[in-house]
Amino acid sequence: MPPVATSELAISVSDLSKRYGERVAVSHANFDVPMGTVCGFVGPNGSGKTTTMRMLLGLISPSGGSGTVLGQPISDPAKYLDRVGAMIEGPAFYPALSGAENLRVLATLGGHPLDQVQSLLDRVGLGDRGKSKYKTYSLGMKQRLGIAAALLPNPQLLILDEPTNGLDPAGIQEIRDLMRSLANEGTTVFVSSHLLAEIEMISDSLVMLREGEVIFAGKTHDLLLQQQPIILAKSGNPKDLPRLLQLASEAGHEGSIIGGVAHILGPREWAPTLNKLAFESGIVLAQLSPVLPTLEETFFEMTGAGE
Amino acid sequence: MIRVFLAEWRKLRRPSLFFGTMAAIVGASALVTSLLFLLLDSARGNAREGQVINRATLELPHGLSIGFSSSAGLLGLVALCIFASQTAQEYTHGTLRNLLVRQPRRLTLLLGKFLAMCLFALISVILSAIVSISLAFALSGKAKVVTTAWSTSDARIGVLHTFINVLLSVIAFGTIGMILGLLLRSPISAISIGVAWLLVVENIIAATVKHSGKWMPGQLMNTIAAGGDITATYSHALLVLSGYLAVGVLVASVLFRRRDVSN
Numbered sequence: 001m002p003p004v005a006t007s008e009l010a011i012s013v014s015d016l017s018k019r020y021g022e023r024v025a026v027s028h029a030n031f032d033v034p035m036g037t038v039c040g041f042v043g044p045n046g047s048g049k050t051t052t053m054r055m056l057l058g059l060i061s062p063s064g065g066s067g068t069v070l071g072q073p074i075s076d077p078a079k080y081l082d083r084v085g086a087m088i089e090g091p092a093f094y095p096a097l098s099g100a101e102n103l104r105v106l107a108t109l110g111g112h113p114l115d116q117v118q119s120l121l122d123r124v125g126l127g128d129r130g131k132s133k134y135k136t137y138s139l140g141m142k143q144r145l146g147i148a149a150a151l152l153p154n155p156q157l158l159i160l161d162e163p164t165n166g167l168d169p170a171g172i173q174e175i176r177d178l179m180r181s182l183a184n185e186g187t188t189v190f191v192s193s194h195l196l197a198e199i200e201m202i203s204d205s206l207v208m209l210r211e212g213e214v215i216f217a218g219k220t221h222d223l224l225l226q227q228q229p230i231i232l233a234k235s236g237n238p239k240d241l242p243r244l245l246q247l248a249s250e251a252g253h254e255g256s257i258i259g260g261v262a263h264i265l266g267p268r269e270w271a272p273t274l275n276k277l278a279f280e281s282g283i284v285l286a287q288l289s290p291v292l293p294t295l296e297e298t299f300f301e302m303t304g305a306g307e
Numbered sequence: 308m309i310r311v312f313l314a315e316w317r318k319l320r321r322p323s324l325f326f327g328t329m330a331a332i333v334g335a336s337a338l339v340t341s342l343l344f345l346l347l348d349s350a351r352g353n354a355r356e357g358q359v360i361n362r363a364t365l366e367l368p369h370g371l372s373i374g375f376s377s378s379a380g381l382l383g384l385v386a387l388c389i390f391a392s393q394t395a396q397e398y399t400h401g402t403l404r405n406l407l408v409r410q411p412r413r414l415t416l417l418l419g420k421f422l423a424m425c426l427f428a429l430i431s432v433i434l435s436a437i438v439s440i441s442l443a444f445a446l447s448g449k450a451k452v453v454t455t456a457w458s459t460s461d462a463r464i465g466v467l468h469t470f471i472n473v474l475l476s477v478i479a480f481g482t483i484g485m486i487l488g489l490l491l492r493s494p495i496s497a498i499s500i501g502v503a504w505l506l507v508v509e510n511i512i513a514a515t516v517k518h519s520g521k522w523m524p525g526q527l528m529n530t531i532a533a534g535g536d537i538t539a540t541y542s543h544a545l546l547v548l549s550g551y552l553a554v555g556v557l558v559a560s561v562l563f564r565r566r567d568v569s570n
Contacts, residue, residue: 058411059404060567077411086408092401097321109314110409149405 010035010157010188011056013074015065018051024212025051028065031207031217033190035156038183040199040220041192042299043209049192050089052209053159056190057086070157082110085155087163091146093134099145100130103152112152120148125174139166147175158182160191164198176202200295208299224292231271233262233278234287240278247277261287311410311419312426319393319427328385328427329434335381336435337442340374344446365452368461372469375439379473379532382435383480384502386428390481391497393424394488404568413564421485428481432474440466468534475545476532480505482552483524489559524551 011033018026026048033039043049054060056069058077072079093102103117121130124144129137137145143166150158158179164172172195179189180202193199199206199220206223208216216223231253235241241262245255248264251273255264264274268290278285319325347362364370397403410416447454456462487497505525513520520526521539527548535541 054404054567054569057404057408059407060569061565081408081411084408088404089401092405094318094396094400094402096323097318101317101321105314105317106405106409108317109310109406111310153409 008035009033009068009071010037011039011067011069011190013052013056013065013067016052016055016062016067017064018048018055018060019063026055026062026209027212029209029212029214031214033188033205033207035188036183036186037204038179038189038191038202039205039207040203041190041207041209042196042199042295043192047209048212049209050161053086053088053161053190053192056159057081057084057088059088080157082153083156084159085150085153085157086159086161087146087150088159088161090162090165091142091149093142093145093149095135096133098131098133099126099137099141099148102134102145103130103149106149107152110153112154116152120151121145123151123178124148125171140168140171143167144171147178155187157188157190160189162193163191164193164195172198196296196299197294206295220295223298224295227292227298228265229267229290229292231264231266231268231274232287232289232291233264233274233285234260235262235278236284236286240283243281244274244278244283247281248274251277266290308415308419308422311416312423314406315393315420315423316426319389319423325427328389329431331385332382332431332434333438335385336375336378336438339378339381340439340442341446343374343377344443344450344452347450347452362450362452365447365450366454366456368456368459369465369469370452371440371443371454371457371462372436372466374443375436375466376469376473376532376534378435378439379476380529382428382431382473382477383528383532384505385431386424386477386481387484387487387501387505388498389427389484390421390424391484391488391501392494394420394485395492395494395497398492399494407568414560417489417560417563421482424481424485425478428477429474432470432477435473436466436470469532472534472541473532476528479524479528479531479548479552482556486552486555486559489563522547524548 009032013029013031016026016029017024029052041049051060055062056067056074058074058081067074070080070083094105097105100117100121103120104114107114107117118127118130121127124147126141126144126148129141134142134145143163147160147163150160164175167175176198179191183189191199203220205218206216206220207214233244235244238260241257244262245257245264248255248266253264253266253270255262266274271288271290275285275288343360360373365373397406406416407413444454484497484501487501488494491497491500509523509525513523513526521543526538527544530536530539530544531541531548535544
């Protein structure tokens, strides 16, 4: 990624580390998040995502390294947190207070207008349940309230940790649309999620962690382009597929059969050659599709999470 | 600071907590004052730990506020529970991270919360004073206590002094609760350890080790509420207790400021 001026970065960390005794939670992390983008933050459980987010919010102090949020050092969170909204490690509210009253507590604390509470509840789909006690909320409703609380300061930067946990597919789509619309309005969204298909759909850039180390930081598109493309080939007669794999192998392209479809490693440009080889061997292809691996496939390959 | 205070007050004023606690305060104050007057001639005593407060003492100007000052121990325990639970629940609910994102200045957050809880304690002390003094007048006739001295300026000054002393004692109880809440990060642990120490451990030590009461925080808080008693002088109690609280507040504040918030 080309260098970006510091003032254009919502988040910038350099050698950021956190150690708990012998255990290293985050090790020398380096990444930038440009302003006004949606940045996905992915990694297997325990890879250090939440720890990193907590350091960005001043909740835990780094063992080493430095960072800035909205141009201010993370050692002085009071200078930037009034412009940051966050939901870390799931929603947390007072069970005996209503959803609306919980938001009023936080709005009062942060000096934000109380009259926006109802509009925020409406925005996250809780408009008619604001007066219900938090302890009566479902997991999805709690999650929505957490997102509403994060939006209270009308943030320039929104840090969300697994915001779609517990939401149904319609809810997930709503939150995805919400994040996209916030980014279109200029808000930077830094979001972690296990739903990699969601991250792939909405994120402009990506930070990937494995065992506390950043293994990729950059544009999502660039990451996917770095991956080995695949050609999906399907024959009218499934018995032809082993022969097809043999032809590909002889040409230097390995592959395997998954679900009745041959997955052959090779660039898009090699697909016509494969088609020609198949035709010359008497194999009639019903499908020939060059594709890039999905983020999920890339994630498993890079993090080894599926092993 | 004012924003922290108002946010905390929003939590404290919720009806189940506020009215529930105030009802307990009214009940405890009424019980203590009623027993003081109704058991006036009882051989088993009419005050704390079987003490006897006779009719002549009650007829003195400060007799008007004896029932009120005797309630201080119960008010203090309620304050300890409220301060401890309101502080420690931020850890158990995980809400501390929300508060610190909206108010990253940790000591400001702590002070604002403390002041809001002090207001809660102040209201409970005012309510206790109203109930105790009203009941003292109401029960004086039945107990055959002459109340002429209760209408003098000495009596009014005595009520004011008692009010200040009870308030100081209750806030000291609350401060200990808050310190325990910060150190233990669990309402149940903070309250059970605080109450067990004040009600059980201290009494055992005081009963078995001579003159130990003048160094026990719970005994000293009762001494302050009473304006000085046989345990210790008022100034001694104030000085020693201030020292204990200063050390406790310092340790808890440093920990709160430096400790990672990872739950």
